[in-house]
Amino acid sequence: DARVTQTPRHKVTEMGQEVTMRCQPILGHNTVFWYRQTMMQGLELLAYFRNRAPLDDSGMPKDRFSAEMPDATLATLKIQPSEPRDSAVYFCASGLVGTRRARNYEQYFGPGTRLTVT
Amino acid sequence: RKEVEQDPGPFNVPEGATVAFNCTYSNSASQSFFWYRQDCRKEPKLLMSVYSSGNEDGRFTAQLNRASQYISLLIRDSKLSDSATYLCVVRNTGKLIFGQGTTLQVKP
Numbered sequence: 001d002a003r004v005t006q007t008p009r010h011k012v013t014e015m016g017q018e019v020t021m022r023c024q025p026i027l028g029h030n031t032v033f034w035y036r037q038t039m040m041q042g043l044e045l046l047a048y049f050r051n052r053a054p055l056d057d058s059g060m061p062k063d064r065f066s067a068e069m070p071d072a073t074l075a076t077l078k079i080q081p082s083e084p085r086d087s088a089v090y091f092c093a094s095g096l097v098g099t100r101r102a103r104n105y106e107q108y109f110g111p112g113t114r115l116t117v118t
Numbered sequence: 119r120k121e122v123e124q125d126p127g128p129f130n131v132p133e134g135a136t137v138a139f140n141c142t143y144s145n146s147a148s149q150s151f152f153w154y155r156q157d158c159r160k161e162p163k164l165l166m167s168v169y170s171s172g173n174e175d176g177r178f179t180a181q182l183n184r185a186s187q188y189i190s191l192l193i194r195d196s197k198l199s200d201s202a203t204y205l206c207v208v209r210n211t212g213k214l215i216f217g218q219g220t221t222l223q224v225k226p
Contacts, residue, residue: 105209
């Protein structure tokens with residue numbers, strides 16, 4: 001049963017520290033998404049990649065956030081420096097888009113990284 | 119104004135009840151529509167796609183009204199296990215836009 005994996009599952013850090021979150025998409029999926037979920041804002045798209053190329057990062061605060069896909073099996077989201085307002089659950093999702101095997105643009109979510117910045 | 123709007127609820131219903139959730143979206147160019155389900159402290163999962171002609175999956179019925187930019191989800195004979203947050207989702211180009219979610223609590 002293929003799944004998206006994310007590490008760490010929980011992270012508590014102090015303001016100003018660097019945070020790196022990792023995601024392993026489902027093998028064969030060509031699109032990877034990063035979301036942030038808070039009670040106030042709900043689920044917000046931060047950035048997404050297709051075939052490892054960044055397509056849209058307009059939802060991401062550029063001054064402190066960065067997202068990369070160094071290879072097809074790893075996506076990273078980095079916050080430097082972190083701030084208390086970054087506290088949220090960060091989800092990675094993957095999907096297969098724009099191919100004959102694509103199904104309804106379904107996205108498969110990882111379990112999330114619960115980040116607390118104190 | 120958010121691009122996808124839902125009543126957050128909560129909807130508290132007894133087992134066996136029928137419950138309906140509604141959702142409106144602002145971008146008339148939206149291309150696809152979905153309902154996702156999210157259990158407490160878990161990730162969202164696709165519940166069903168929503169087609170223009172309406173579609174049914176067991177106890178769940180989804181409807182789309184493109185003219186009114188309105189999507190609905192009907193749950194019949196609700197079960198305790200249906201308790202969750204239901205997220206209305208629209209696709210614009212390659213992106214999914216999520217509503218805030220409607221919380222359902224089914225009580226015995």
